[in-house]
Amino acid sequence: MAHENLKFPLSLVKNDIWQPIFGAQHHGTFYMIYIKIKSYEKVQNDFGKTEHTYNCEFRLQNYRGAITMGLVRSKIPKFTTDTSEAKLGEILNLNLEVSPFKKNDYLRNEKIKLLKPIESKLVTVINVFVLSPPIDLFNPNDLDNSLYLNPYTHLRDGDEYTEVAFRKSGTDQPFQSPGNMGWPGMGFCIPDICIFD
Amino acid sequence: MSHSFFCFQSLKYVSQPSYSYWCWAACLEQMIKGLNAKSKIGTKQCELASTYKDIKENHPIDSLLIGNINNYKSSNCCSASNKIPNGCNIALEENDLKSIFGFSGFNATEIKDCNSLKDFGFIKQTLIDNQSPIVLKVRKNGKAHMNIISGYGKLNGCEYLLISDPLESIGETYQEFSGLINPREIDRVWITKLGVENLEHDAYLEKSLEIVNDFINKFLTNIEHYSSEKGLENSALSNPWKYLANKDPLYVAQSIKEFMSNEKLTIDFELFNFFDELTYDSDVKNLSSCEQEINKDLVVYTDINFINQSFLDESTQKDINTRLINKINKGNALSYIKDFATSIEIKVDDDTIMVKPINYPKDYEIKNEWTTYEVFKNQISINPKIVYFNEDLNTRPSQKIKLSIN
Numbered sequence: 001m002a003h004e005n006l007k008f009p010l011s012l013v014k015n016d017i018w019q020p021i022f023g024a025q026h027h028g029t030f031y032m033i034y035i036k037i038k039s040y041e042k043v044q045n046d047f048g049k050t051e052h053t054y055n056c057e058f059r060l061q062n063y064r065g066a067i068t069m070g071l072v073r074s075k076i077p078k079f080t081t082d083t084s085e086a087k088l089g090e091i092l093n094l095n096l097e098v099s100p101f102k103k104n105d106y107l108r109n110e111k112i113k114l115l116k117p118i119e120s121k122l123v124t125v126i127n128v129f130v131l132s133p134p135i136d137l138f139n140p141n142d143l144d145n146s147l148y149l150n151p152y153t154h155l156r157d158g159d160e161y162t163e164v165a166f167r168k169s170g171t172d173q174p175f176q177s178p179g180n181m182g183w184p185g186m187g188f189c190i191p192d193i194c195i196f197d
Numbered sequence: 198m199s200h201s202f203f204c205f206q207s208l209k210y211v212s213q214p215s216y217s218y219w220c221w222a223a224c225l226e227q228m229i230k231g232l233n234a235k236s237k238i239g240t241k242q243c244e245l246a247s248t249y250k251d252i253k254e255n256h257p258i259d260s261l262l263i264g265n266i267n268n269y270k271s272s273n274c275c276s277a278s279n280k281i282p283n284g285c286n287i288a289l290e291e292n293d294l295k296s297i298f299g300f301s302g303f304n305a306t307e308i309k310d311c312n313s314l315k316d317f318g319f320i321k322q323t324l325i326d327n328q329s330p331i332v333l334k335v336r337k338n339g340k341a342h343m344n345i346i347s348g349y350g351k352l353n354g355c356e357y358l359l360i361s362d363p364l365e366s367i368g369e370t371y372q373e374f375s376g377l378i379n380p381r382e383i384d385r386v387w388i389t390k391l392g393v394e395n396l397e398h399d400a401y402l403e404k405s406l407e408i409v410n411d412f413i414n415k416f417l418t419n420i421e422h423y424s425s426e427k428g429l430e431n432s433a434l435s436n437p438w439k440y441l442a443n444k445d446p447l448y449v450a451q452s453i454k455e456f457m458s459n460e461k462l463t464i465d466f467e468l469f470n471f472f473d474e475l476t477y478d479s480d481v482k483n484l485s486s487c488e489q490e491i492n493k494d495l496v497v498y499t500d501i502n503f504i505n506q507s508f509l510d511e512s513t514q515k516d517i518n519t520r521l522i523n524k525i526n527k528g529n530a531l532s533y534i535k536d537f538a539t540s541i542e543i544k545v546d547d548d549t550i551m552v553k554p555i556n557y558p559k560d561y562e563i564k565n566e567w568t569t570y571e572v573f574k575n576q577i578s579i580n581p582k583i584v585y586f587n588e589d590l591n592t593r594p595s596q597k598i599k600l601s602i603n
Contacts, residue, residue, distance in 0.1 A: 076370045083215055093366035127366050130338045131382065140336075140384075152339035173286045181334055182218025182288020183342035183364075 008194040012037055012118060018059055022126040023191045027100040027133075027151065029065025033058060033126065042117070052117045058096065058107040070102030072131060074110050082123075088193075092124045099131040124194040140178070153178035202371065204348030204359050205330070207231045212365035213242070217281055220343045221289035222246050223363035224332065225301055228345070232329060234302030234391055243275035246285050249297060250274060253287070291334060291341070291385060298332075298389060305332065305387040314386060317356045317374050321349050327390040330361070334385040341384065405450035412453045419468045426469070434472065537561070538583045541573070558583070 008020050018034035025031075036057040045051045060071045075095035082088035094112070132138060137148040143161050155162045165175035176182055208231035213223040222242035229236045238248040274285035289297065298305040313319050323331060330345040348359030350371050357371035413420065413435055420434045456471050534541065539557040543550065550570040554563055554577075561580045568576070 075367065078366055078368050080365045095367060125366070132336045132339060150339050172283050174284070176218060176288045176340075177290070178339060179341055180218075180288035180290050181221045181294070181341045181343045183220055183337050183340040 006191065006193075007123070008191065009197060010035075010037075010124065010194045011197045012040070012054075013197075015039065021094070021124075021192075021194050022096075022128060024128065025065070026069060026098070026130050027065070027067040029062055029067045029069050029100075031060055031062045031065075031069045033060050033071075033096065033098075033128070035059075040117075045113075050115075052114045054112040054114070054118070056110045056112055058110060060098065060105050067100050068103055070099055070104035071107050072097035072099050072102065072104070074107055074112075075129075077112050077114065079114075079116075088123045090122070092118065092122055093127050094124055095127045095129065097129045097131060100133050101137060118196055120196060122196045124196065126192045126194065128192065202348065202350035202352075202357070202359075203324075205231060205328075208330070208347050208361075210361060210369050211242070211363065212368075213363040214281060215365075218286050218288040219246060219281075220363045221294075221297075222249075224330075224343050224345050224361070225298070227361065227363075228303065228330060228389070229301055232391055236301040238297075238300045241275065243281075243285070245297070245301070246274040246281075246287060248300070249289065249293070250285055250287055252293075288341075289343070294332070294387060298387075303329065303389045303391060305389045308386040308388060311383060311386055314383065317349070317358075320346060320358060323388050324349065327388060329389045329391055332387040332389055333360075333383055335382050336384055337382075408450040408453050412457065415457075416468065420472075423469050423472050534577070536582045537577050537580060539563075539577060543570075 008022075010019055010021065015038050016036070018036050020032055021035050022033040023031070036059070037054055038057065039055045041053050041055070043051050043053060058071060058074065060069060062069055073096075075097065077095060078093045080091055080093055082091050092114075096107075132140070133148055133150055138146045138150050140150070140153065143149070143154060149156055149161070151164070153164055155164060163177050163179075165177065167173045167175055208227055211223045211227040211230075213219040219242050222245045225245055226240060226242050228234065229240045239245055274282055276282050295305050295307075308314070320331065324346070330347040333344045333346065335342050335344050343363070345361045346358050347361050347369075348371070350357040350359070356374040358374055359369060360372050361369045417435070424434055452471075537557065539561070540555040542553045542555055544567075545551065551567045552570050552573040553567045554565055554573070557563055557577075558580075561577070563576050563580065
């Protein structure tokens with residue numbers, strides 16, 4: 001979930017600098033993600049449709065914490081309409097996957113392909129999907145033999161384990177077990193929202 | 198470029214409400230509506246959640262399997278506003294999936310060995326055989342989430358699966374197959390199939406299958422020669438689905454009937470060319486690397502849903518061919534042309550596609566009668582296209598950015 005009023009400014013014309021787009025603390029490590037928007041091209045793809053392609057690089061910088069976070073891949077960006085109380089209007093979602101226990105600071109030669117060009121004042125949300133720790137470190141189906149517990153789903157309690165669940169305070173929503181299928185696609189409020197100059 | 202993309206065109210993407218746990222309900226709504234399942238617990242996400250909430254609060258789910266589900270519906274999770282009523286934002290317990298899908302008109306069977314998903318052919322054949330998506334329990338940020346596989350494709354030798362994620366920011370994408378199956382992300386898998394009472398009798402497919410089987414039996418020896426020359430397994434061409442999987446069954450059946458009426462049947466050369474045509478699968482390998490994901494909006498695809506096909510996406514294509522005519526003959530030939538906000542009815546008369554406008558803007562110069570498709574296209578094209586309002590003018594300035602490109 002983004003902060004409604006505080007946004008990273010993003011420029012399409014500063015082609016040679018790393019611009020901050022995201023900051024978070026996961027698995028105890030504080031890190032930030034930056035983007036370099038190198039160039040733009042308008043092309044007709046193999047299917048005859050017009051694509052607006054932004055050639056980018058992403059960089060993750062670990063700042064504090066014991067667990068190394070790393071970039072995995074970027075996923076297809078999507079335009080959506082924000083229906084929250086913030087009423088951000090049309091937003092561009094840039095989707096990235098990040099993993100704990102992974103050393104990879106860069107994603108090079110990434111192509112953000114869109115059906116329409118980015119316009120001034122477009123709001124962009126950076127959705128970072130944090131993958132589970134590697135299965136040989138954390139297996140949710142075999143906690144006893146896991147070398148690490150994912151602190152977002154389980155806490156150690158001696159020889160037993162406690163499941164972690166959240167709900168917004170002041171509501172009567174039932175707490176959800178981490179094994180139940182229902183993910184709202186959001187976490188706690190973090191700086192993950194940008195606006196193009 | 199060689200490509201082939203397939204999806205259930207009648208499945209229209211459904212997203213879960215923002216910040217909700219209703220990924221499971223969004224997937225189910227998409228499947229119920231798209232495949233015309235006879236759901237006993239409603240079709241909309243909020244209706245599904247209402248029933249599930251009621252079950253969880255009041256009744257053990259197994260006891261409902263023998264009872265009338267309608268007797269238990271008392272919760273109301275539907276709301277006119279965007280907000281989900283208190284207590285309704287509930288996730289689906291994985292052990293309840295089979296029952297909830299059952300009430301919704303689907304048989305869901307878990308695949309115990311997730312390694313099956315490492316076989317692209319298995320996934321493709323499962324979608325074709327069951328005519329229904331594959332349900333995935335995936336892990337996101339440590340939490341469980343539901344996605345469905347609702348199509349597949351090939352591009353330049355690379356294989357893709359169409360993954361539908363009810364999170365609107367992700368949506369539907371063709372994801373490169375080799376990068377998809379990751380045990381860290383996929384926890385459990387269910388194949389689904391419409392309940393028997395939901396299946397429509399697909400006479401076209403059955404008749405086509407019959408013709409293909411006759412053809413295979415008649416030319417078994419030639420198939421062996423062909424397979425040997427092409428380095429294929431005999432069993433591949435002895436399987437009727439090899440012929441039907443990537444093509445419209447009626448098209449295949451028609452081609453076979455025409456070929457069998459040809460006097461040159463016994464000549465291997467003619468037969469081999471025909472096998473090439475029938476089994477062409479866009480499977481030409483090249484050395485280019487695969488793209489990890491392909492935006493569904495950026496590709497042209499065809500459908501794998503032989504039962505309930507939609508004509509919508511092909512109504513404005515220039516090339517009208519046999520396949521299209523076959524589709525129209527199979528029914529469901531009602532289309533909507535978004536650019537002109539016009540609904541049309543379609544039929545085939547003597548191999549000519551005929552069109553009749555049903556609903557259209559009142560100031561359009563257009564005749565409310567049957568005409569040929571070509572005439573209709575000319576008629577409608579002289580009218581102005583529909584212009585839609587911007588959603589929010591404050592956040593959609595018209596000023597264009599000029600890029601300096603290095």
